[in-house]
Structures are given as C-alpha cells and as structure tokens.
Amino acid sequence: MKQRTLAKKLTATGVGLHSGVRVLLTLNPAEAGRGISFRRTDLSGKQGEVIPLTPYLINDTRLSSTVVTEDGVRVGTIEHIMSALAAYGVDNALIELNAPEIPIMDGSSLPFIYLLQDAGIVEQDKEKRFLRILKTVEVKDGDKWVRFTPYDGFKVRLTIDFDHPVFNRGGTTFEIDFAGQNYVEEIARARTFGFMQEVEMMRSHGLGLGGNLSNAVVIADNDVLNPDGLRYPDEFVRHKILDAIGDLYIVGHPIIGSFEGFKSGHAINNALLRKVLADDTNYEWAEFPDNQDLPAAFSGVDTLAA
Numbered sequence: 001m002k003q004r005t006l007a008k009k010l011t012a013t014g015v016g017l018h019s020g021v022r023v024l025l026t027l028n029p030a031e032a033g034r035g036i037s038f039r040r041t042d043l044s045g046k047q048g049e050v051i052p053l054t055p056y057l058i059n060d061t062r063l064s065s066t067v068v069t070e071d072g073v074r075v076g077t078i079e080h081i082m083s084a085l086a087a088y089g090v091d092n093a094l095i096e097l098n099a100p101e102i103p104i105m106d107g108s109s110l111p112f113i114y115l116l117q118d119a120g121i122v123e124q125d126k127e128k129r130f131l132r133i134l135k136t137v138e139v140k141d142g143d144k145w146v147r148f149t150p151y152d153g154f155k156v157r158l159t160i161d162f163d164h165p166v167f168n169r170g171g172t173t174f175e176i177d178f179a180g181q182n183y184v185e186e187i188a189r190a191r192t193f194g195f196m197q198e199v200e201m202m203r204s205h206g207l208g209l210g211g212n213l214s215n216a217v218v219i220a221d222n223d224v225l226n227p228d229g230l231r232y233p234d235e236f237v238r239h240k241i242l243d244a245i246g247d248l249y250i251v252g253h254p255i256i257g258s259f260e261g262f263k264s265g266h267a268i269n270n271a272l273l274r275k276v277l278a279d280d281t282n283y284e285w286a287e288f289p290d291n292q293d294l295p296a297a298f299s300g301v302d303t304l305a306a
Contacts, residue, residue, distance in 0.1 A: 001128045001288045001298070003091040005029045007120030012111070014103025017077055017192070018064065020210035023099040027115060030092035032124035035252045036085060038067060038075045042098040047073050050094065055250050055274055061267035065247055066101075076101035079266065080192075083246030084112035087183040088121055089254065089298070091128055107191035107215040108231075109242055113184060127287040130298075133257030137282050139272045144263040146272045148282075151258035153179045153297035156244060159262045160237045164195075166219055170233030174241060178297035187245070189231045190238035193217035196225065244269055251277070256286065256295055 006029040013024055030037065037052045051057070051069060059068035066076040081102050085093065087109070095102075105111035138147035157175035160167065176186055194211065196218055211218075217235065218225040232238050247269035248255055261268070276282045288294045 001291050001294055002123040003032045003126045003128045004089050004121050004123055005032070005092040006090065006116070007122045010115055010119045012103070012105075012115055014105050014111075015210040015215070016099060016101030017104035017107075017210050017215065019076065019099065019101045021099045021101065023097055023101065023103040025103055026096040027119060028094040028096065029122075030094045032092060032126040034092045034094075036082070036090075036092070036249075037094050038078075039094060039096045040073055040075065040098070040100070041096050043073065047071050051075065053078075053250060053252060055270055055277065058250060058266070058270045061265070061270060063266075065250065065266045065270065074100040077104065078102055078250070079243045079246035080105070080109045081112045081246070082249045083242050084109040084116055084188070086245050086249035086254070087113065087188070088116045089128070090116065090121065091253075092124065104192070104210060104215045107193075107217070108189050108239070109246070110184075110188045113188050127289060129253050130286045130288070131251060131253045131255050131257075131276075132284050132286045133255065133276070134281065134283055137272065137276050139268055139275055141268050141271075144261075144265070144268055146259070146261035146264045146268050148255075148272065148276060149258045149260070152256065153177065153258075153295040154255060155179075155258045155297075156241050157258070157260045158237055158240050158244060158264055160240055161263050162236075164219060166223060167236055170230065170235070172234070172237055174234055174237045176241060179295070183245075187238055187242050190235045190242050191215070191217050191231065192239060192243075193219060193236055196220045240264060248273065253285075254298060256298075 009028050011026045037050050039050045057067045060066035064077040065079045133148045136149045155177040159173040
C-alpha cells in the first residue's frame with residue numbers, strides 16, 4: 001500500500017474553540033515521507049518554520065491535544081483534524097494556520113472529512129508504514145486507563161463515566177472495528193461536549209472562549225441545551241473515540257492493534273503512545289507492497305472511511 005497526500009491545496013475558515021480567534025486554515029499536499037506537519041503563517045523567523053508532528057510535541061493536554069514547541073509555538077486542538085486524516089489514510093500533509101489553534105468547525109471531524117473529500121486523495125511513490133503492536137502496553141492514572149493489545153486490524157473500545165443522567169440514556173461504552181464498520185457513519189459526526197457550569201471556570205483560564213451551541217454539545221442540569229439534541233444516542237462516547245483516533249494518529253502512522261480505555265483523555269492517550277515508542281519490543285514497522293496482505297481494516301479505498 002502506498003503513502004497518500006492531498007490532490008490539491010484547500011483553505012477554510014473558522015473559530016478556535018478555546019482561543020475564540022478567527023482562523024484561516026490551509027491544507028497542503030506534502031512529499032512522500034514528510035509526514036504531517038504544521039506551520040503558523042502569522043509567525044516569522046524560527047517560530048514560523050514548519051513543525052513536523054511527533055507525540056513528543058504534545059505538551060499541553062488541557063481539554064485538547066496541543067503542540068507546544070521549544071520556541072513556544074502553539075498549535076492547539078489538533079485531534080479532530082488528525083482523526084479525519086487517519087480516516088482517509090493521509091500520510092503526508094502540511095497544515096498551515098494563522099492563529100494558535102485549529103478551528104473547531106462544528107465540533108466534530110465531519111467538516112474536515114468534507115475538506116479532504118473536496119481536496120481528493122492521491123497515492124505517492126513510497127510504501128505506507130504501519131505501526132504494529134506486538135504486546136500489551138498499558139497506562140494507568142488513578143481509575144483511568146488505556147491499553148494497546150495485538151490485533152490484526154484496528155479496533156477501538158472506550159467507556160466513559162460521568163456523574164450526570166444525560167450520559168446514561170444512550171450508552172457509555174462503544175466499540176468500533178474498522179474491518180466492518182465505517183468511520184464517517186459511526187464516528188465523524190460526534191461533537192465535542194462540555195458542562196454549562198464549567199464554562200466560567202474554563203474562560204477564567206483562557207479556555208472555551210469560542211465555544212457555543214453551534215460547535216459543541218452543552219450539558220445543563222438535566223439535559224443538553226442544543227435545540228436539535230444529539231446526533232447519536234451515545235454521541236458522547238463516540239466523540240471520545242473520535243478524539244482517541246486523532247490522538248493516536250499523532251504517531252504519524254496507522255496502528256495495527258486494538259485500543260481500549262476507561263475514562264480516556266488526551267494526556268493519557270499521548271502517554272500511551274510515548275510508552276509504546278520507548279521500548280522497541282512493543283512494536284514493529286510493517287509495509288504491505290501487496291494490498292491483498294493488508295488487514296481488512298485498511299483494505300478499503302479510503303481506509304477507515306471506506
């Protein structure tokens with residue numbers, strides 16, 4: 001299977017969920033082997049240089065996955081666009097933005113899926129590399145935990161646990177196996193969510209400044225405030241899976257393995273990636289020159305989105 005990039009350049013505008021700043025976002029094709037990278041077009045000199053993405057640059061995980069470089073350059077809330085890139089198997093792209101945060105769009109990854117569909121995906125002249133999990137790797141933080149286990153495909157199972165009645169109405173556990181289920185139908189529409197009583201606390205810390213009912217599910221005392229309600233009965237746990245797929249794709253390669261978690265979040269997801277990479281007996285790199293040898297989860301035209 002060959003690496004992939006965008007067929008053409010595309011631009012979009014939106015607002016940062018936490019910064020509240022208007023953002024011009026540009027998605028650019030990139031050469032084979034370059035990976036996913038970011039560039040802040042509003043900065044100059046060394047701060048305005050291209051930032052190749054790695055798990056070791058996720059240095060702020062307060063409510064999102066945020067790149068923070070040694071020079072203090074920030075690229076925030078990258079998990080939704082990374083989730084969409086994972087779904088379409090995009091290996092190489094340069095993402096430019098003129099603000100410190102990726103726009104939130106509608107709070108899901110669906111607008112980014114549409115952008116990728118508009119841009120088109122093309123194959124390149126190098127083989128795609130997969131990260132194959134070879135043994136169980138787990139990270140715990142109090143009662144939270146996440147783990148990888150070996151699996152010939154890609155499967156995600158998450159459970160959420162919030163002390164609020166709205167979460168129990170549609171289910172708190174969801175599993176998706178991409179060998180037989182579809183990212184766009186099952187995951188992409190699930191939006192980020194938050195509690196109304198936390199809004200003032202978040203804003204006092206400079207977070208959530210761009211949030212509203214058009215880009216997040218807002219939870220009040222007994223129900224959601226959004227007039228149209230939920231997109232899925234269990235939209236909350238599905239969004240956590242959307243986030244996790246984006247967080248895991250920060251490693252820059254599709255993962256062959258099973259991911260499972262309880263009360264997972266950006267920090268613990270990133271810690272798991274770092275723990276895997278810290279020991280080369282945890283994983284191996286795999287290529288599939290013959291597409292017939294691919295695990296079924298990756299055999300569709302658009303991998304997870306097929």
